[in-house]
Amino acid sequence: MADTYYYDVLGISPHASDFEIKKGYRRQALLNHPDKNIGNGDANKKFQEIAEAYRVLSDPQLRAHYDRMGRDGIERQDGHSATDASEMFEKMFSGESFQDWVGDNTILQDILTLSDLHNANNGSDMDSRFTTVVPTHLIDEGDSYFDTRSQLDEAVSYGQFDHRKYQQQRKFERNEIKRAKITKFQEESRLKRRRRVEYVTEKLASKLDAFAGDRHHRRRYLVDIEREAELLKLESFGVYILNTIGEVYTQKATEHGWYNTMGFLSTAWYYPRDKFASAKDTARTVWGLLDAQQAVKEAKLDEMDATEAERIKKERGAEQDLLEKIAAGKLLMSCWGLVKKDLTSVLKEACDRVLYDEGFSEKVLETRAKALMAIGEIFANVHRDPNDQVTEGLFEKIISDSYELSKQRTTKKRNSKLDSKDRPEATDGMAF
Structure with missing residues (x-):
């Protein structure tokens, strides 16, 4: 074995089982959490090392590679969290171990996505600029293309620009786009939930049928x-x-x-x-x-x-x-x-x-x-x-x-x- 540093960080043996790895991580994470070590400048660094050690040792492939090559053979993520924030958020209430029991639990992520769709920007920067534009000044009177005021009036003879009507039209179009996106997302969510129920049903039936016997x-x-x-x-x-x-x-x-x-x-x-x-x-x-x-x-x-x-x-x-x-x-x-x-x-x-x-x-x-x-x-x-x-x-x-x-x-x-x-x-x- 090239290196035992990660095992030492978690306080476990190099031959530890998956259960012992997880238990060691939970123990060290609790003892060294920054909230419990206020004033200790090394607490954050220690906590990141614990998270990094668990990330490597909990993955069978990474662990095997680490056992052969040591830390130099592991791609480090210095300066970043060992786990992507969105991934941690999704798995906070049901880790991979619960996959066969409850399926993919993404309700919180779905709520955030739906909230973002409802609170989407009401228009682009260009659209928002029109709220401060005076209708009669939409065309620059100083433009050299027009020699006289009469030529300018003739150029806009199609009628005066209705700023309020334009804003209402743009608002309606934005709402229609937003409504379409929300409807599409809701349909995808219903489909995803149906697939999740089918998956959980299949796994549950398999587990229950294995109960048959003496x-x-x-x-x-x-x-x-x-x-x-x-x-x-x-x-x-x-x-x-x-x-x-x-x-x-x-x-x-x-x-x-x-x-x-x-x-x-x-x-x-x-x-x-x-x-x-x-x-x-x-x-x-x-x-x-x-x-x-x-x-x-x-x-x-x-x-x-x-x-x-x-x-x-x-x-x-x-x-x-x-x-x-x-x-x-x-x-x-x-x-x-x-x-x-x-x-x-x-x-x-x-x-x-x-x-x-x-x-x-x-x-x-x-x-x-x-x-x-x-x-x-x-x-x-x-x-x-x-x-x-x-x-x-x-x-x-x-x-x-x-x-x-x-x-x-x-x-x-x-x-x-x-x-x-x-x-x-x-x-x-x-x-x-």
């Missing part, structure tokens, strides 16, 4: 699922995603049992419950987005003049840092709310296709339902050991820290208000 085979199968769950929970938001998959699987397996017992009458029980739960999740997601938006506004002071905003931030001091951490956590949590809602929708549709496929016998469908319930219970019961910081990713840590800071800030403000009031009046009010 009792010993099924036990070995579930042990493999448990091992996979232990690995998957190390992914970004891994525990969150596993629990969501588990909840959907157990719900759909239960519904299938009700359907086999009562037929279509079972829908009178679980359909309203499902709709109510969906509406509740939607309300929670919307509230989370509004709460995050308010927290970001409070922290960034975007609506204020830049000078005034800087002055307020300096006055806040440590309070400003606290507000930014709270906003970051709430923003991530609101993003997870959107991802979870989209993820739940895809999983439910895939489960329905697998459990009610008329091309298979009742016996096969019943076996699928049992497998779905078994996997669902395993995933739903996955949790993070509070004493094991390795299984808590950086993004999850930001959310948990944000929650604690927000709770402390709320308690502090409440106590401050109580202290500012007159004691006898506060006591009377509480007694009432």
